[in-house]
Amino acid sequence: MSSAATPTRTLSMTQVLVCGAAIVTLSMGIRHGFGLWLAPITMDRGWTRETFAFALAIQNIAWGAAGPFAGMLADRFGAFRVLAVGALLYAAGLVLMALATSGLAFTGSAGLLLGLAQSGTTYAVVYGVIGRNVAPERRSWAMGVAAAAGSFGQFLMVPVESWLIGHWGWQSALFVLGCAALAIAPLALGLKEPDQAHAAHGGPRQSVGAALREALGSSSFRWLTAGYFVCGFQVVFIGVHMPSYLKDHGLAPQVATTALALIGLFNVFGTYTAGLLGQRMAKRHILSGIYLLRSVVIVLFLWAPLTPLSVYLFAAVMGFLWLSTVPPTNAIVAQVFGVQYMSMLGGIVFFSHQIGSFLGVWLGGWLYDLTGSYDVVWWIAVGLGVFAGLANQPVRETPIVRPVAATA
Incomplete structure (x- = not known):
């Protein structure tokens, strides 16, 4: 009886x-910052934009497909092991991306290898640790802090990557990033949890199969997943293709670099605000508002005269x-299904995000080569934003009630 009462040790x-x-x-x-490499790599290698875009599309789909498995391993064996392997894959992928001389090799390195690396070094794995070690009443805020860090990384790294490309060349820049x-x-050592945290967190253990059946059978989980598809489509299309879109319209490369940095800077505030608001209001309303506002902002951007000022406001x-x-x-996900398999379930939702990312980046390159313009893809992004705004409204945020047998 005393052993049952032993509290689970957690990280600070x-x-x-x-x-x-x-x-x-x-x-x-x-x-x-990968969008900054599109122009120099395609010009140096003599490739089309679709070749570059397809590799990054594979990167996103590989990231998403491997995400649930990376999350499952992190939930079972700890985030530290997954993060350490992911770091090695990340470095190898960047180095091989610099050395690739064919479209197939580029797709294998920049696409498959980096996608696998990102599945083990980004949100799903880190959020699993946060979910298990931060009290529920502060969990949304803590996730906002972690997401804001990713945004700060964009703000910090994009100018650095642009400087590296300009002064050292695109290949040397990739070698530096690999290091x-x-x-x-x-x-990742700071996220190494005590074994006890994996053995008995949150009460009786649920099997992996039961957790998957429970989530996939939930209409809220399916609607949430559908909405996240749109997020991936929009942000990856814009992040990868906006530098080339601005260049096509006669704007200087520095405008694109500044725009990407501004996206990162303001996303620090946006993600933190979203995490903070998630403690005070229904999260489905926050998500619907974000997606609908994105559509409005894109429409205004397309209608307004394209100038550096309009680009910076849009960014x-x-x-x-x-x-x-x-x-x-x-x-x-944590609120409804608990934290035991949060990395795995978050990885499944993120897989939908990455299917959207695949289509956003690949369609951007394919339709550009087909039509000579990005206009069609911009308007697809607008329509999908309206769909996602509506799709998140049926999501219910109350914790799921499990029969005792389900956790045996």
């Missing part, structure tokens, strides 16, 4: 947030809405 919230935020800053910061990615491994407002979907989405 400060340690989890500092190390988790630093990891997300690196992993998300590096990938946010930086290795820093994720020592930072600032869109940045505020950029990854602000992440804290409320993951907080709903």
